[in-house]
Structures are given as C-alpha cells and as structure tokens.
Amino acid sequence: MKSKNSIISTIIIFALALSLIPSCSKESKDKIVVKGSTTVLPITQKAAEAFYEKYKIVISLSGTGSGDGIKSLIDGSCDIANSSREMHPEEWALAKRKGEIIKEVAIAFxxxxxxxxxxxxxxxxxxxxxxxxxxxxxxxxxxxxxxxxxxxxxxxxxxxxxxxxxxxxxxxxxxxxxxxxxxxxxxxxxxxxxxxxxxxxxxxxxxxxxxxxxxxxxxxxxxxxxxxxGKYPIARKLYMYVNEVKIKPAAQTFIDFMLSPEGQAIVKEAGFIPIKE
Missing domain, CATH: 3.40.190.10 (Periplasmic binding protein-like II)
Incomplete structure (x- = not known):
C-alpha cells in the first residue's frame, strides 16, 4: 500500500505573553496534554479555546491517531487520550499490568x-x-x-x-x-x-x-x-480516556467541561452529535 509518512501533529498552546501572566508557574503545572484521534481533534480544538477563556488553563493538543493517544496515556506522556474507537482488550490488559486505571468517557456520537x-x-x-x-x-x-x-x-x-x-x-x-x-x-x-x-x-x-x-x-x-x-449503518461514539491513578485536577475539570451543556454545545458547533442533550 502507498502511505503518507507525515503525521498530523497540531500543537495548540493557549497562553498570554509572559509579561502579562505573573502566575506562569501555576499554568505550567496545570497544563493539560491531550493526544490521539484526528477525528476528535476539531472538537477538542474548539473546546480548548473556550476552556482557556474560562479557566486560564493551557492545553497542548496533538492529533496523531487513536492508537498513539491511548499508548501515550498508558505510558504517562499525556493526560487525556482522544479516541474514535473503543480501547482494545490488549490495551486494557497492558494498563492493568502497569497498575493504571483507565476510565472511558464518551463525549459525542x-x-x-x-x-x-x-x-x-x-x-x-x-x-x-x-x-x-x-x-x-x-x-x-x-x-x-x-x-x-x-x-x-x-x-x-x-x-x-x-x-x-x-x-x-x-x-x-x-x-x-x-x-x-x-x-x-x-x-x-x-x-x-x-x-x-x-x-x-x-x-x-x-x-x-x-x-x-x-x-x-x-x-x-x-x-x-x-x-x-443508530439508523445510519456506520455510526460510533467518540471518546476521551483518562488515567484515574494519575489524573490532574485540571484534566478532570476539562472532562467535566466537555460533558457540560457548554461543552456539548461545542460538540454540535464542531459538526458532531452531542452525547447529552
């Protein structure tokens, strides 16, 4: 098969200039790293903008594929894994062997x-x-x-x-x-x-x-x-996965934001189907 070697990697940093932020060390500590699905990417991009406006928390976002996001969550290199599929049994098993407790959160259809x-x-x-x-x-x-x-x-x-x-x-x-x-x-x-x-x-x-x-x-x-x-034959849910052993308060706040009326409105605005009405 022919393959493009380039990996889509979009890094989004929502922060003001250093001179305007005296509490940069706190923002660095609270920064949320999100990796994974390119399908979930436009939802998370829009949500990250609104989330920063509300909480002044920095989000670093990479769209490198669902499998990569889940792998990164299990090995501790991200806080949230975006995924356009459910985790595989072998991924759950790997997390368990490492002592990690992964939580699945559906955010959209x-x-x-x-x-x-x-x-x-x-x-x-x-x-x-x-x-x-x-x-x-x-x-x-x-x-x-x-x-x-x-x-x-x-x-x-x-x-x-x-x-x-x-x-x-x-x-x-x-x-x-x-x-x-x-x-x-x-x-x-x-x-x-x-x-x-x-x-x-x-x-x-x-x-x-x-x-x-x-x-x-x-x-x-x-x-x-x-x-x-579910009438359409190729329907699915979109997910965010978190590690309950290591989840930062800021990351939990972002998950809660995604499931809030404001977050679900962003899902719809991005062209997807809210999981909650």
Whole structure:
C-alpha cells in the first residue's frame, strides 16, 4: 500500500505573553496534554479555546491517531487520550499490568461517511458495495451506477481509530486493496477526494463540507438524527480516556467541561452529535 509518512501533529498552546501572566508557574503545572484521534481533534480544538477563556488553563493538543493517544496515556506522556474507537482488550490488559486505571468517557456520537467528488453521479452505496470497492472486487464506477471510470480508493492508515471502525463495520476484517492510497487524517482524505473525480474516501461526519459529496449508505442519509438513533449503518461514539491513578485536577475539570451543556454545545458547533442533550 502507498502511505503518507507525515503525521498530523497540531500543537495548540493557549497562553498570554509572559509579561502579562505573573502566575506562569501555576499554568505550567496545570497544563493539560491531550493526544490521539484526528477525528476528535476539531472538537477538542474548539473546546480548548473556550476552556482557556474560562479557566486560564493551557492545553497542548496533538492529533496523531487513536492508537498513539491511548499508548501515550498508558505510558504517562499525556493526560487525556482522544479516541474514535473503543480501547482494545490488549490495551486494557497492558494498563492493568502497569497498575493504571483507565476510565472511558464518551463525549459525542459520530458517523463515518463515505465521500466522493461532487461531480460523481453516485449518491448511495450499500455496505456490500463499499466492501467490494475497498477489497478490490469492484474497480469501475460503472459497476455501481456511475461513470465508466476506474475507482481510486482512499483509506486511512492502520493506526487510525476511524480505519479500525471502517475495517470492522464495512470490511468485516477483510484487507483493503493493496493499491489504496493511505492518508494520515480525515483532512487529508477530504482534500484528496475533493481534487479527484474518480476517488472515494471516508471521513468523520464533522469533516464534511461542500467540496465533497457525502453518500447515503443502505439508502440511509448521514444526518444527526440517523447518527443519534443508530439508523445510519456506520455510526460510533467518540471518546476521551483518562488515567484515574494519575489524573490532574485540571484534566478532570476539562472532562467535566466537555460533558457540560457548554461543552456539548461545542460538540454540535464542531459538526458532531452531542452525547447529552
């Protein structure tokens, strides 16, 4: 498979100039380090801005994939792990062996939505058709109601929580075709598909914009209501994981903020589905 080696790493530091902050040492102590899912990244970015305005606590945020975030939480190099999938049994087991107590917090609902170029006449695919395209048994758009053109398959790398959910719900653990173009983030897939009329990819619901065309799956439209009720076939929850053995008071405050009405409003503003109304 072709792979992009670049890792999306967005570092966000919300702080005023040193001359304006006499209590910098306290802010350094309270700084929250968040790593993980690129799907959860836009939610956390918006929340971090509002959180800093309210509490004046610095947040360092990296989008390097769900697996990396969970690994970092277990080894103690971050305070919160963003994840677009549930932790694996082996990850829970590793944490237990290390004496860590990991807590799972669902913060939003999401859907993984297949996308194509706006010029593509295809508007709906079944799960069976998606699997056939991604495993390589269907290679031409005309075989699924489109133009006579070779399908360019865009997928996520294996460290992605989004890929793991896609692999489970769509691929049924069948390997993605060897010539798939692997991307490191939702944003990279969005950009690639928006520039290629023959391409198909998949992204979190909150990433969809007018530069791509979201597809119905099994005739079900990707809407907030269909995601919330589970009617949409590729729905999931988004998580933040914390280590209850080592959690900082500031990190717990941020988790509480995410579940508050203000935090859930930010989830909706970011284009995702609140876990709480």
């Amino acid at each position: 999401d859907m993984i939505v297949p996308i194509v170029h706006p010029s593509n006449p295809v508007s709906s695919l079944t799960l069976h058709q998606l699997k056939a395209i991604y495993e390589g048994s269907v290679k031409n758009w005309k075989d699924v109601g489109g133009n006579d053109a070779t399908i360019v398959v865009i997928s996520r790398d294996s460290s992605s929580g989004t890929f793991e959910v896609w692999e489970s719900k769509v691929m049924k653990h069948v390997e993605v075709r060897k010539d798939a173009l692997l991307q490191a983030s939702n944003g990279a897939i969005l950009q690639t598909v928006s520039q290629n009329p023959k391409a198909i990819g998949y992204v979190g619901f909150g990433y969809i914009n007018d530069k791509v065309k979201p597809l119905y799956v099994n005739t079900v439209e990707p809407t907030i209501e269909n995601g919330k009720t």
